[in-house]
Amino acid sequence: MNTQTFRNWQRVQEEVLRRIHAREWLPGDLIPNEADLAIEFGCARSTVNRALRSLADSGLLDRRRKAGTRVAAEPVAKATLNIAVIRHEIEEHGARYGYMLIARSLVAPPLHISGAMQTQPMQEMLHVRALHLADETPYAFEERWVNPSVVPDALSEGFEKLSANEWLLKHAPYTHGDIAFSSVQAEPEVAEILDVPPHSALFAIDRLTWDNQASVTKVCLLFAPGYKLRTQI
Amino acid sequence: MNTQTFRNWQRVQEEVLRRIHAREWLPGDLIPNEADLAIEFGCARSTVNRALRSLADSGLLDRRRKAGTRVAAEPVAKATLNIAVIRHEIEEHGARYGYMLIARSLVAPPLHISGAMQTQPMQEMLHVRALHLADETPYAFEERWVNPSVVPDALSEGFEKLSANEWLLKHAPYTHGDIAFSSVQAEPEVAEILDVPPHSALFAIDRLTWDNQASVTKVCLLFAPGYKLRTQI
DNA sequence: AGGGTTATTATGTGCACACATAAAAGCGAT
DNA sequence: ATCGCTTTTATGTGTGCACATAATAACCCT
Missing domain, CATH: 1.10.10.10 (Winged helix-like DNA-binding domain superfamily/Winged helix DNA-binding domain)
Incomplete structure (x- = not known):
């Protein structure tokens, strides 16, 4: 007993x-x-x-x-992923982090972007493209749209040294967001930036964050082949 | 005030x-x-x-x-993914679920499998390959190794109608596991099974589950292009 | 000043009790 | 039998209190 x-x-x-x-x-x-x-x-x-x-x-x-x-009849495996700042992720692997700004401009976004972010099609948005490197090797390509009417401070930030990835976390709080993971073939331009063969299989993280009703930023991260997102269940 | x-x-x-x-x-x-x-x-x-x-x-x-x-200075976005039974995932999209067993055998696994599962290299394991379909279209290819010394009942299950994915959830409890998400190029054989061009970018989920110290099953799910794993943060 | 010990303090947890709330079960009238 | 109301019941939550625990702050001794 x-x-x-x-x-x-x-x-x-x-x-x-x-x-x-x-x-x-x-x-x-x-x-x-x-x-x-x-x-x-x-x-x-x-x-x-x-x-x-x-x-x-x-x-x-x-x-x-x-x-x-x-x-539970069929226990749903709930995997909790920690989507960290890319710099931390790289440094935790013991690699040297590098960052390179590719482009930064204020332009009216394509329709699928303004549509997803629910902004006026003609409203200009901050567009940032950058590369994250681990030990001088391309690690992830970041393409981001920032809504300047929600984060006006972003307009005076050059993102030359500090990635938008990191800057936004500190300066732009959000209430909620959607995130999607998928696999895509590298388009020629991205393949060149990441220094991988065209049509390589890239791991993609798409994230769209909101501050109450207003969209803050939409980002697409494309990771070089070999990237694995791990967690425990 | x-x-x-x-x-x-x-x-x-x-x-x-x-x-x-x-x-x-x-x-x-x-x-x-x-x-x-x-x-x-x-x-x-x-x-x-x-x-x-x-x-x-x-x-x-x-x-x-x-x-x-x-x-928190840098709030870590914790995305909780619900890794459901594939059948449920498909049915929730309003599609018809289909299942096809491709192969089932009891063999000694390759070294990288017995290594990961920490089993004796010569010990035979149940090897199951199957295809999940949504509306008659290939949805995901499942390649699985089951440790029969932990789940002896699996030996008397044919997996012809019921996927190992679903059967194991009901019959093989686990205490913990590792899961990894990545992007891979479709090998010719897999490309043919999924009916996609060779070298297509596939979304991969690798899972290894344990019951205390013993490995239960190791599975690799390869999803056809277009698959997105979504969640909220 | 430096190093080790002690006190203080904010969170972490347990308990007994109360009442709130959702939902199943029972009941009653038609 | 069926619809609608009432009762019952298991979980959900709030409160006040006590003590546990970890980590900082204060102290003391050298």
Whole structure:
């Protein structure tokens, strides 16, 4: 008989995880309610609540008021990616970071850009193209549109030394954003910049961030072949 | 004077977000401690704690005991990806899901597989190759290795109708795993299976899952061009 | 001044209790 | 049986308190 007590929420969580892995509680099963578990574990209900809530957040449990808590039938693997500043990413690999501004201009963007950013088609936007390097080797090509009516300070920033990637994080807060990962073939111009064969398979990160209703910036990062975005689940 | 009260943790969170966003609290700034905020907001310290803890989890605040809570200097965008069962992903797009088993065998894997999975090189593993289709069009190619000593039941499963992707989720729990996203050029064989030109840029998801110390399965999913993995931040 | 010990302090957590809320289950009238 | 109302129940959350813990700040001794 297991009369062990689990007095803190991490241990309760561990025990619940153990039961799920040991298949004592099968996917889809309804598990005992918080009050009963609290008695069994010899702790307060709020402790059990904290443990179960945390497991529900990570997708391992499904909880519904009155219906109770059940083991997720098909646990959705939730991978949390840390999209860091590119400089940090490179430096963490122990490489020397390099940055090169390719172009910077104030122009009316193509329609698909103004459309996505929901700005007036004729409104001029700050357009920045730059290259990030690791140990002098091209690492990622950055193409960015910045909405100057939301980030006016960007107009007085040259982005010659400091990448827009980094400058915006400090100076342009955002409320939310969309991000998409995909794979694209390198167009000739980009292939040349990244110094890779044309039509190479590049890893692309597209990001569009918003400050409440207004779009802040739209960026497309194209990573040289070999790039891998890793995380744990 | 703002004498409004914020009685629940979501509203406290909203107010803190508003202040960060309105730049009342700048990146790097130390914010008032929980007790003071509780007084200001007219709620209990635990309510403030819950709100701040949640914001720290999402990377917007940095908290350290005794040192206090400060606004993250460079908020790391944490994108949470839901790696769902491929069938669900396709059906959610309103497309018809199709599945085709290409090969299934029990063989000793190449060294880089047994190496990554930390199994004996000569130990036979279940090797499954399959194709996922959306509206009869190739969607993703799945190449998988399953460790039969961890999932013996897999040996009696043919994977003719039900994909290993789905079967394993139900029958093989895992404790943790690594996942990597990258971009690769389609090799001729894969290009033919996916019915795309050779050297097309494919989106790749590599996943290796573990049950405690033992590797469960290693899978490589190659998505046809056009695939985008989306999420919000 | 320097180095090591102690005190202080902000966050982290646990507990008991209360009430809120969503949703299933039961019930009753038609 | 079906629709609509009420009850029940499990989770969700707020409060006040206590103590734990980590890390800084203060102190003391040399």
